Amino acid sequence: MATKIRYLFALLLALPQIVDGSARPHPALASRVLPANPSPVVYGDWEFPLTLNALRMQQDSARNLSELIFLPLVAADPEGRLVPRLLQKVPKVANGEIQNGGKRVVLTLRHGMRWSSGAPVTNRDVLFGWRIAMDAATGPFCAGTCDHIVSITLKGRYMVVLHLTRPWGPLLRIGLPPVYPHAWHALGGTPSAAAQTLGKDPSFNYLSDRYWSDGPYRVTSYKKDDHITFSRMQYFALRHQGHFPTLIFRFYGSRQVLIEKAASGAVSIGGGYSAYDLKELESAGLSSQLRLQPSLNLDHVEFNVLDKTVAGVPNPVVSNRVRQALALVVDRTSMVSSTLGLSAPAATRFAASGPLLVPFQLPESGAKPTAGNWAPPRRKFVSSTTLQAQDARKLLSQAGFPHGFTLDLHTDKSLDDPELKILTKNWAQIGVRVNVVEMRPCFPCTPFADLYVGKFEAALFTAHLGTDPASIGSWVGSQFIDRTKPRPVAGCEDPEQCDYSNLNFSGIQDSVVDSSLREGLSTLDEGQRARAYWQLQNRMIRQAYWVPLFFLPTVATAKPGIKGFTGHPDPGSLFWNVESWTRVKG
Numbered sequence: 001m002a003t004k005i006r007y008l009f010a011l012l013l014a015l016p017q018i019v020d021g022s023a024r025p026h027p028a029l030a031s032r033v034l035p036a037n038p039s040p041v042v043y044g045d046w047e048f049p050l051t052l053n054a055l056r057m058q059q060d061s062a063r064n065l066s067e068l069i070f071l072p073l074v075a076a077d078p079e080g081r082l083v084p085r086l087l088q089k090v091p092k093v094a095n096g097e098i099q100n101g102g103k104r105v106v107l108t109l110r111h112g113m114r115w116s117s118g119a120p121v122t123n124r125d126v127l128f129g130w131r132i133a134m135d136a137a138t139g140p141f142c143a144g145t146c147d148h149i150v151s152i153t154l155k156g157r158y159m160v161v162l163h164l165t166r167p168w169g170p171l172l173r174i175g176l177p178p179v180y181p182h183a184w185h186a187l188g189g190t191p192s193a194a195a196q197t198l199g200k201d202p203s204f205n206y207l208s209d210r211y212w213s214d215g216p217y218r219v220t221s222y223k224k225d226d227h228i229t230f231s232r233m234q235y236f237a238l239r240h241q242g243h244f245p246t247l248i249f250r251f252y253g254s255r256q257v258l259i260e261k262a263a264s265g266a267v268s269i270g271g272g273y274s275a276y277d278l279k280e281l282e283s284a285g286l287s288s289q290l291r292l293q294p295s296l297n298l299d300h301v302e303f304n305v306l307d308k309t310v311a312g313v314p315n316p317v318v319s320n321r322v323r324q325a326l327a328l329v330v331d332r333t334s335m336v337s338s339t340l341g342l343s344a345p346a347a348t349r350f351a352a353s354g355p356l357l358v359p360f361q362l363p364e365s366g367a368k369p370t371a372g373n374w375a376p377p378r379r380k381f382v383s384s385t386t387l388q389a390q391d392a393r394k395l396l397s398q399a400g401f402p403h404g405f406t407l408d409l410h411t412d413k414s415l416d417d418p419e420l421k422i423l424t425k426n427w428a429q430i431g432v433r434v435n436v437v438e439m440r441p442c443f444p445c446t447p448f449a450d451l452y453v454g455k456f457e458a459a460l461f462t463a464h465l466g467t468d469p470a471s472i473g474s475w476v477g478s479q480f481i482d483r484t485k486p487r488p489v490a491g492c493e494d495p496e497q498c499d500y501s502n503l504n505f506s507g508i509q510d511s512v513v514d515s516s517l518r519e520g521l522s523t524l525d526e527g528q529r530a531r532a533y534w535q536l537q538n539r540m541i542r543q544a545y546w547v548p549l550f551f552l553p554t555v556a557t558a559k560p561g562i563k564g565f566t567g568h569p570d571p572g573s574l575f576w577n578v579e580s581w582t583r584v585k586g
Helices: 002-020 060-069 123-134 191-200 255-264 275-283 320-328 332-340 385-398 418-428 469-476 511-521 526-543
Strands: 041-045 074-076 082-084 104-108 149-155 159-164 217-223 227-232 246-251 290-303 373-375 380-382 405-411 432-438 458-464 546-558
Touching (some): 041 060, 123 149, 123 191, 275 332, 320 385, 320 526, 320 546, 373 385, 380 385, 418 432, 469 526, 511 526
Parallel strands (some): 405 458
Antiparallel strands (some): 104 159, 149 159, 373 380
């Protein structure tokens, strides 16, 4: 009897903690022994994250580190394939989890996943997270993504059923809701209160061990502009043998200092580099540590195909033969080599034959980057520079420009940029003379102000494309043209302040492009989506609306002893599989 009384008394003491969400871990979980390893992995970056609150952060450094403490439902691996994280499997038509033509999607959570408190992750947390992200206090965070979900129903503890009014293709890649613990009292107890906390309170930053998280690590110490220490989260159920007990983020005030520290061996993994740091990284002796992946940032030329005159002068690139000729003579491999300092074999990995990153954005298509340039007279891709020049001159002659012409090229590149120099040289060999128009920042406008209203013939700049191929729609779909709007105002580069409904600078009006975009948006079948966007890719290549040049690489460094680490096309996804990394001696 005394034993029972002691048990009941202990239970009563624990009840307030259970109700307010601060319960101690289950004894069976708390007793799990974690192997010791005194040597932490040091991740260095020159940008210090302001917050790890996923609903407020905008920095790539923050997005990287947030992957250490939060686990998404699914993630894209470096090859673009969707892999399950919190889910048992990725929903597909074939496995029966995409139903009713894509208007109903079933999510099945892994059993045994837990929050850092020891509380289980359940389907109530998915519903709670969606309601938070739909609340106006968070933006709403779901705007344009998970707001395609109109309702959610729960079955048991681990099944979630998403209901859509119509199928939306990008749902699995960019439209699944975030997951937040519904039982954690610090969030406020209701989705509305939690939305106020997460969306409005900058001090709620996840930079201490008081926050609940469900990723492979949790924050255990933090000093602003110095370091963040991440320690293994003891309840994380996806751990592999090599999971590091400790990972330390170190802040270095500049890229130069970061490169010096990486070269000295003080940094296990370095991030925050740009493609234009490659030459300096190699000079510092870090060639063997480089981890490069083609990114979703595309350097390219856009042609104004809509406006027959620009500033009262006939616009030559309205002719598709002119555009095809200009695209045909571009030496992308030399451009990558000269711009980034890569060897010719390495450069071919980043050269772009089309606007979509193949195969990352088209993993189900089995497509590979195309070698050479499209030659319309031969109806095939050719790699011979002699044949390219001959065919380009023939195309120009057919378009009425046998002796070439002068082309105004708007760009935000510097005049001594190798990319601009090679482009100018390539076009000069077929008689096209480039007049560079510098796009400079101004107030209250942006360098792209002329492009929004069609006051250009051609423009060279970097397009920032999304992980889902549907993101290209706002750049090339006919519904995204409005030459009457002279905006954007200053701050338009910030997605929270800018309307991106007028990004089709080229003025592309193509039924094949539009139908491909519609098909890609209207199905959740990855095979059908891949075919639709592959058709769009081919159309863009053959009509030469753009001249894709190369995909800027994401750049990271990693010591040879770190195994399992690779770059990722998304600059904010270096740690997507951190629990799988291992370290070898030597």
